[in-house]
Amino acid sequence: MLRLSKLTDYATxxxxxxxxxxxxxxxxxxxxxxxxxxMPTVSKILKLLVNAKVxxxxxxxxxxxxxxxxxxxxxxxxxxxxxxxxIALTECSISQKGCEQASGCGIRSNWSLINQTIHHALxxxxxxxxxxxxxxxxxxxxxxxxxxxSSLYR
Amino acid sequence: MLRLSKLTDYATxxxxxxxxxxxxxxxxxxxxxxxxxxMPTVSKILKLLVNAKVxxxxxxxxxxxxxxxxxxxxxxxxxxxxxxxxIALTECSISQKGCEQASGCGIRSNWSLINQTIHHALxxxxxxxxxxxxxxxxxxxxxxxxxxxSSLYR
DNA sequence: TTAAATAGTACTATAATGGTACACAATAAA
DNA sequence: TTTATTGTGTACCATTATAGTACTATTTAA
Numbered sequence: 001m002l003r004l005s006k007l008t009d010y011a012t013x014x015x016x017x018x019x020x021x022x023x024x025x026x027x028x029x030x031x032x033x034x035x036x037x038x039m040p041t042v043s044k045i046l047k048l049l050v051n052a053k054v055x056x057x058x059x060x061x062x063x064x065x066x067x068x069x070x071x072x073x074x075x076x077x078x079x080x081x082x083x084x085x086x087i088a089l090t091e092c093s094i095s096q097k098g099c100e101q102a103s104g105c106g107i108r109s110n111w112s113l114i115n116q117t118i119h120h121a122l123x124x125x126x127x128x129x130x131x132x133x134x135x136x137x138x139x140x141x142x143x144x145x146x147x148x149x150s151s152l153y154r
Numbered sequence: 155m156l157r158l159s160k161l162t163d164y165a166t167x168x169x170x171x172x173x174x175x176x177x178x179x180x181x182x183x184x185x186x187x188x189x190x191x192x193m194p195t196v197s198k199i200l201k202l203l204v205n206a207k208v209x210x211x212x213x214x215x216x217x218x219x220x221x222x223x224x225x226x227x228x229x230x231x232x233x234x235x236x237x238x239x240x241i242a243l244t245e246c247s248i249s250q251k252g253c254e255q256a257s258g259c260g261i262r263s264n265w266s267l268i269n270q271t272i273h274h275a276l277x278x279x280x281x282x283x284x285x286x287x288x289x290x291x292x293x294x295x296x297x298x299x300x301x302x303x304s305s306l307y308r
Numbered sequence: 309t310t311a312a313a314t315a316g317t318a319c320t321a322t323a324a325t326g327g328t329a330c331a332c333a334a335t336a337a338a
Numbered sequence: 339t340t341t342a343t344t345g346t347g348t349a350c351c352a353t354t355a356t357a358g359t360a361c362t363a364t365t366t367a368a
Contacts, residue, residue: 058314
C-alpha cells in the first residue's frame with residue numbers, strides 16, 4: 001500500500017495538536033493524554049522530531065516540547081523524513097550504490113524522477129495546511145464522529 | 155523511507171525486460187534466468203500481475219506470460235497497486251472507517267489530497283517511460299556497471 | 309537537594325515480508 | 339491418448355521490520 005508507518009501517522013496527529021498553540025511547551029504526558037497514544041511511544045516520536053529539528057525540547061522541571069517554527073514552515077516531508085528517513089521509493093534512489101542489471105536496467109533515473117515528483121508533493125503541504133478545517137465536500141466525514149485514535153488501526 | 159516492497163521493485167525489473175518484445179510470450183524460467191530473481195518469486199509476481207490484468211497468461215506447454223497491452227498503457231500506478239493494493243499513505247485514505255479524534259482531527263481530507271497528488275504522479279509514468287534510456291545527466295551511473303540484481307538489497 | 313522532565317539505550321513481542329514447497333490443472337505435441 | 343511442459347493455488351516457514359516497553363542517566367527549576 002505504499003504506506004507510512006504508524007509512528008508517522010501518530011506524529012501528524014501529535015503535531016496538529018501542538019500546532020493549536022504554536023508557542024506553548026507541552027509535556028509528553030500531556031500529549032499522551034490528549035492524543036490517546038501510549039506515553040513511551042509519544043516520547044519516542046517526540047525525540048525523533050527533535051532530532052529532525054521540527055520540535056525544540058527543554059529539559060528539566062517545567063520542560064517539554066514546542067514547535068521549532070511556525071506551522072507554515074513545517075512540511076509533511078519534514079515529518080516523514082524525521083520518522084522514516086529520506087523519502088525514496090526504491091533503494092537506488094538514495095543509496096549511491098549501483099543498481100544495474102547485467103542486461104541493463106534503465107529504470108533508475110526514471111524512478112528518481114518519480115521520487116522528485118512525490119517529494120515535491122510532500123514538500124508543498126505544511127502542518128498549517130493539515131490543520132485547516134477540511135474542505136466541506138463529502139458527507140459522512142463532516143458529522144462530528146468521535147472515535148479514539150487507537151481504533152484507527154484495525 | 156516511504157518505500158515500495160522488494161516485490162514491486164522486482165516487478166518493474168521483470169516488466170521492463172518483457173517490454174523489450176511486447177508481444178513475445180515468456181516463461182517463468184526464462185524470466186528468472188534473465189533477471190536473476192528466484193523462480194518461485196518470479197512466479198508469485200507474475201501471478202499478481204495477471205490478476206491485475208497487466209499480464210496475460212497462457213497455460214500448458216508453449217505457455218507463458220505476455221504483456222496485456224502496450225508498454226505505453228501500463229502505468230507505474232498499475233504495477234504498484236497490483237503488488238501492494240490500493241495506493242494510499244494512510245489507513246483513513248482508503249478505509250471507509252472513521253478516523254477522527256475526539257478533539258477533532260482535520261487531517262484526513264488533506265491526506266487524501268496528498269494521496270491524489272502522488273497517485274497522479276504514479277499514473278503519469280508508464281512502462282514505456284521506464285525503459286527509455288536514462289537521460290544523460292549524472293556521471294557514475296552511465297558507465298556500464300554490472301551488478302547482479304540480488305545485490306540491490308543490502 | 310529534590311522533583312519534574314527529557315535523553316538514551318536496550319529489549320521484546322508481534323506483524324509483515326520475502327521466499328519456498330507441493331499438489332493440481334491445462335494444453336500442445338508426439 | 340499419453341506425456342512433457344507450463345501456469346494456478348494454497349499453505350507454510352524464516353527473516354526482518356515495526357511497535358511498543360522498560361530502565362537508567364541527565365538536566366534544570368524551585
